[in-house]
Amino acid sequence: MTIEQLKFPSVRHLVSEAEWQTRVDLAAAYRLVALFGWDDIIFTHLTAKIAGTDHFLINPYGVMFDEVTASSLVKVNLQGEKVMASDYDIIPAGFLIHSTVHAARPDAHYVMHIHSVNGIAVSAQAGGLLALSQQSLFVLGSIAYHDYEGIALQDAERVTLARDLGDKQFLMLRNHGILTTGRSAADAFLALHKFETACMIQVRAQVGGGGLITIPDVVLATAPEQIVAGRRGRGPEVVWPALMRRVARLSPGFDE
Numbered sequence: 001m002t003i004e005q006l007k008f009p010s011v012r013h014l015v016s017e018a019e020w021q022t023r024v025d026l027a028a029a030y031r032l033v034a035l036f037g038w039d040d041i042i043f044t045h046l047t048a049k050i051a052g053t054d055h056f057l058i059n060p061y062g063v064m065f066d067e068v069t070a071s072s073l074v075k076v077n078l079q080g081e082k083v084m085a086s087d088y089d090i091i092p093a094g095f096l097i098h099s100t101v102h103a104a105r106p107d108a109h110y111v112m113h114i115h116s117v118n119g120i121a122v123s124a125q126a127g128g129l130l131a132l133s134q135q136s137l138f139v140l141g142s143i144a145y146h147d148y149e150g151i152a153l154q155d156a157e158r159v160t161l162a163r164d165l166g167d168k169q170f171l172m173l174r175n176h177g178i179l180t181t182g183r184s185a186a187d188a189f190l191a192l193h194k195f196e197t198a199c200m201i202q203v204r205a206q207v208g209g210g211g212l213i214t215i216p217d218v219v220l221a222t223a224p225e226q227i228v229a230g231r232r233g234r235g236p237e238v239v240w241p242a243l244m245r246r247v248a249r250l251s252p253g254f255d256e
Contacts, residue, residue, distance in 0.1 A: 011070075030046055030068040033046065035250060043091070044115050045098055046058075054077055056078075058095065060073070070256060074090055096155075112179065112180050112181075113178070116178065118203050119177050123175055123177065135197045135198040136201075137227065140223070146171060169191055190239055
């Protein structure tokens, strides 16, 4: 039997240039998650708000991350209703988490949530993320925790989710996974990379044997200044074009 590749009709002519760029950036982020091996088949989500609206883009249910294209993304409102025709549905649990964060945080233009093995492993540890690596410095200054309440289907969880996230960029969902927010795809994705990497280092350090050396509090206290100085005033926007080139080389077609 021949398996045909999915083909999504282009919607570029139906949306503004700003929305199209948002679609391209979000589709690239989906492909990157797949390339880094963080996808959970089809069961996690990255979303982006359409500027000037209460609409956001989410992945079509049943489509693998390495199949997502700019045109395939489903546009919905905060009530979960499609506002542009699509043959695909969305996952209710993903909608609840992402719509809650978008509604509670006007600055969260992008929300990225994954079920990475390392992230879940650390989320199940009482101590959460530990100050074990340079990567953890980027996370610990803006991390929050949300206790597991079951699969995210109940509206009551919106209250606790928004409360626990507060104004933080990084959210560890206990027994579930990790989530980041950002004003751009670059912000949210680079934060996700730091978060997952810090979790992976922690898990490997814990199984390596011997005692663990944590970063001193005096160093942690100056982490924000160190990060700014280390980046020379420039951050994710420098890395994002390079990541886009990687996607174009290894997973072409995302920008269709």
